[in-house]
Each structure stands twice: as C-alpha cells, then as structure tokens.
Amino acid sequence: MTMDKNDKLSDEDQARVDQYLSTPNHQVKRRPYSPWKLLLVLWAVVSVLGGLSYYFAWVNDVL
Numbered sequence: 001m002t003m004d005k006n007d008k009l010s011d012e013d014q015a016r017v018d019q020y021l022s023t024p025n026h027q028v029k030r031r032p033y034s035p036w037k038l039l040l041v042l043w044a045v046v047s048v049l050g051g052l053s054y055y056f057a058w059v060n061d062v063l
Contacts, residue, residue, distance in 0.1 A: 057063045
C-alpha cells in the first residue's frame with residue numbers, strides 16, 4: 001500500500017502509535033533546550049582554538 005504525503009494514520013494505527021509512545025521508556029523528562037548554553041560552548045571552543053593558533057604562531061615567529 002502506497003501512502004501519499006497528506007494521508008493520515010488509520011484510527012487503529014494511531015492507537016498503536018499512542019500506546020507505544022505512552023510507555024515509560026518514552027516518557028523521559030528533559031530540561032528545556034538552551035540556545036545560550038550552546039552559544040557559550042561554541043564561543044569557548046572557538047576562543048581556545050584561536051588562542052592555541054595564536055600561541056603556535058607566536059612561538060614559531062610567524063607573528
């Protein structure tokens with residue numbers, strides 16, 4: 001059976017999906033996503049790598 005993009009699940013299939021998702025191993029509590037934390041981590045990584053490259057350039061008399 002081929003399904004179109006706009007086709008919905010049948011009531012029986014939707015009930016099976018709901019039952020599967022309601023099991024305890026699919027009910028994991030997570031903290032809310034924090035884009036500022038990701039930005040801080042990326043800034044820290046870029047800063048450390050930039051500092052290392054500057055240090056290596058300075059040690060090898062490139063600067």
